[in-house]
Amino acid sequence: MMHKGLLQQNWKQIKLVVWILLVIFVLHMPLQAALSIETWNERVEQAEQSEEYVYEVQAWEVQQIFSEGLFSFFAAFTIAFLAAVLIGLERNTRRNDFTFSLPFSRKQLFLSKWLLGSGTIALFFLINFFPAYWIISQSEFSYALTTVTWIEIFWGPLFGYVFFFTFCLFVGTMTGEMISQMILSFILAFLPQIMLILIQELMRVHDLLYYLVSSHPRWVDYLTPFYYAIGELGEIAGLLLSILFTAAALFGGIVLYEHNKLEYNGEFLIFKSLTVPFLVMITVIISLFGGLVVSSLAPWGADALRIISYWIGFCTFLLFAVLILKRITAMNVKFSGKAI
């Protein structure tokens, strides 16, 4: 499964991205831990000057170091890019022909990519987590570690990153090249949240059964892959679902990779049967977004005007979406291509 030659070949491809990921994890955890201690010291000193105020490190501040915050966003973007280099970039170039002519099954090819990517992510996470944890535990703020659970700061983000990588790799088995893989990875990674916001706005503007979706149901978060990578689901349900979804994305990725039609490399999607559903989905999202944007310009009290402006925005963005997507589906992005 993890053949040395495949490992060597894939490693050469992803080397640069992997080092970027390592730097992000170093900044995210050990460095941020060291700097946070200094910040906390400063706050303690400031608190000491005030008689009524005692400073205590909060759980969210610890979570920022291990699972949340700006660096977890950077890590998630880099992980998506890593998956795009492993699958999408290979499709843009002639490397795909070389890889698929090798004496390995497609399942082996896919699994070697997954193992290398997820192994690297897990390794980098571990070698940065423990020094960061040690830095805090050796400081006077060691009590702060008791404010969080291991699921929140260790198991949740570790499996969350691995799931997000697997998910992006899975998307790569459907797309024809790197750019479409990145675009679709992020659209699908946020899709449940995007759809919730857009549908809520549609219902609110039309005053249509709005009470049904007016809250923010937790299950929508569970269905949002990006949330797993930014530490939003550090709880037992989130952890179990990340493992379950990783297994599902891995299995789905293998099946689709085995059936990949490489003749469509460079095009938006590898499977032509998926083109229509994807186009409809993206067109609807863009159109609903257009409705949301334009209706927000109308005064809050003017209900009729809001509905009219909603549909003006919807139709305008629909037109743009159709024109843009028409071009995107006709594209063929190959850095060194040859037809037949």
Added chain:
Amino acid sequence: MKVKHLSKKIHRNYILEDINFHVEPGSITGVVGRNGAGKTTLLRTMAGILIPSRGDVSIDGRSIFQHPEMKAATAFVPDSSEALKNFSTDEIKRLYQSLYPRFDPSYFDRLMDRFGLEKRKKIGHYSKGMKALFGLITAFSTNASYILLDEPTDGLDVIVKKQVMQLLIEEASESNVSIILSSHRLDELEMMANDIILLRHGRVESHYELDKLKERYKKLQVVFEETMPAALEASVHILDQTGRVYTILVPESDPAVIEQIHNSGPLLYEELAMTLEDYFVARLGGDTYDA
């Protein structure tokens, strides 16, 4: 290696349709056809890169699609070496050693020395000719039984071209390697190939041993007093006409046509050496090759 009922559909069009042939050990098989005939698609499918819409490619009776490990017996050299351009020569040697169980590193070194290829930190730094030679060296060092080459001499200067052709002929005759190559250079194929597969609109138009193929037609230069008789025009392939001078192909199997030419009292009747290009033009039509 057997190609059985191979069809490939891309964008609702059949690029290959019901292709059947087999490759003998130690042979050089040339795949020819006009641009878009499906040559590269055929080679990519034979290398296991593309999944056929129908049919199969098998080695020793085992399908390369069901048993991908059989692809260790094949090495595919595309028309561009961009795939591994960031690897150094040593890295590629190690990579191939690990990917192909029968890779022979000492043979690789010998071939590198023989063709004067120096080690580089990136093979992307090699010239086009050097890259082509390097691709062949790695492919032959795998000790694969079947080497698939897509336009191996495309864009190379005459010196490198000669080296490439020499290497191909040597490997086929000495190591019993089978070489399947696509090329537009019919004159080169004529010097190397034993078998010729002519593709037309994704189908095998003809598959012959080169010597037998040449025996199928007689190439003549004929000069008539006026123009060629209309009855005769229908029975021959006119390769070229300059005034009253005709260069024609006549099927060997039809002596009546030769008799007809003699009966029409030509001013000149001369037999010329038949080339693969003549056959190609006769079968696919037109004076120029490129579509």
